[in-house]
Structure formats: C-alpha cells, structure tokens
Amino acid sequence: MNHSSLNEAADAAHFINSLDRQRLVPLIERACGRGDDAVPRAREVLRRVCQAVVLPPQAVPADLVTMNSTVSLHAVDGSRTCELTLVYPEDSDPDELCCSIFSSVGAAVFGRRVGEEVHIDEAGFAGTRWVIAAIPFQPEAHGWHTM
Template identity: 30%
Template sequence: MSATPIVVSSLDMDRIEALLEKMPRLTPELEKLEDELDRANVVEPADLPADVVSMNSTVRFKFAGDDKVFQKTLVYPHELKHDEQISIFAPVGSALLGLAVGQSLEWPMPHGQSRTVEILEVLFQPERAGEQQR
C-alpha cells in the first residue's frame, strides 16, 4: 500500500463508488483504485486544497524517469470523448485522483508493469474555480 497521502472530495468519492458498485466484476486495477479510495482523506468539495487533482481537473503530469509531459482532464468513463481526457478507470487516471502538485505515486500498469506518476501542475480544478461538479 502506498504511503502517499491522497485527498478526495466527498462528491467524487460518492460518484466513483457508485460506478464501481455497478461493475459486474473489478479488474485488479480497479481493485487498486478501491483500495486507494478506502485510505483517502475525504473532504467536502469546498475544502479540497487547490493543488489536488479531482474529477474534471486538468492536470500536467509525467512518469518518473521520463521527460515527456502529459496534460489530461480526469473524467468519468461515460464522459470520455477525446485524447485530452483520461478516464478515472484507466490505470493512470486512477493514479492521478487525490494527488497534489509535487506528489508522486507508484501505480500498476497493464502487463504487470508499474510506473511512478508525478504531478506537475493542476491547471484547472472545478472546486477551485467555484464550479459545482456535474
């Protein structure tokens, strides 16, 4: 289990747990997401720190040891529409949720590999922008 602390809004927590409950079975990657949610510090959306990745946040991140920087918006699976988005149910998407700028987390990837995701910047966060999430 990772020691990196994560913070998740109560709204995101409720919605993600509801989606997980509807799944006929959980993949090992989704079981890892469930484990991370179990250890998350859950706060009200208004109390979410401005530098934490929440659902519908746009984040810049990279993998440790790699210079390529990615910019993606974290969305629910049914909202995934283009390459600039990443699903919370994708391995990297699951790793992003709840991390703050400067934090990193080792996360299992497909084919038995694991990578360390590093958060560089939260460009947009709905809670910081004063938006009520959909």
C-alpha cells in the first residue's frame, strides 16, 4: 500500500472516543433488552461503535461528532440550518435541541465528521439532504476529556 493509499484509508476510517464507547455499550444493551422504540437506532449506533477505531479522548479529531458535541447542520440545497447538541438519552430535551443518541438525528450524526452528508428520517428533517457543516463545540477539543 503506497503513502496516498494509507492516507485515504485513514480519512475513510470512523473513530470513537474510548470514553464514549465505554458509556454507550451498556446503554445500547439496555435499550435492546427493553425492546423499546430506540432499538433500531441503538443497533445503528452499535454497528458504528463496533466498526470504529477507538481513540483516547486526547487524540480525537476536532471535526468528529462525539457525545455532548454541538453540531451545525446545513441543508445541502442551502435552504435550512439547524444546530443541536448530541446527548445521552437521559439528557434529551427537544425544546433545548439536545438530541438523544438514540433519536434519528443523534444516530445519524454520531461518529461522523464535518463535511459528511447524513440521512435523517425524523419529522422536521426528513426529505432534506443534510451535511455536517461545523462542530461549534466538542468537549475533547476544549480539553474536557471526561465529559
């Protein structure tokens, strides 16, 4: 594999903060064990968690959506924007745009990077192509490695 192929492989890899992984796996197991409405999205998050390269919080790229990150989404056609914070289920507050990782929006943005297009199948988002335009706040980028 040549040098450019290695860079392309690294660019294509998905990453996860080791602390996020440690906290999410038991939440996913509980959600799946209860058989509630979150199961399809919990499985989607689990698939992404299992496929990701695990990094210590200090090594997480600043353009990666991690737990407690604030994400700026833009419609690809430029018609709409939205800013939300990705949170654990118990911290979900739709009025404050704090979206659970097990919501359609949360599952779509988790583990993605700035510039990636995401598909969101949820009222208010469906039917529009969205891109992660920015991450105005990411705990790891601010040195908050235990949040």
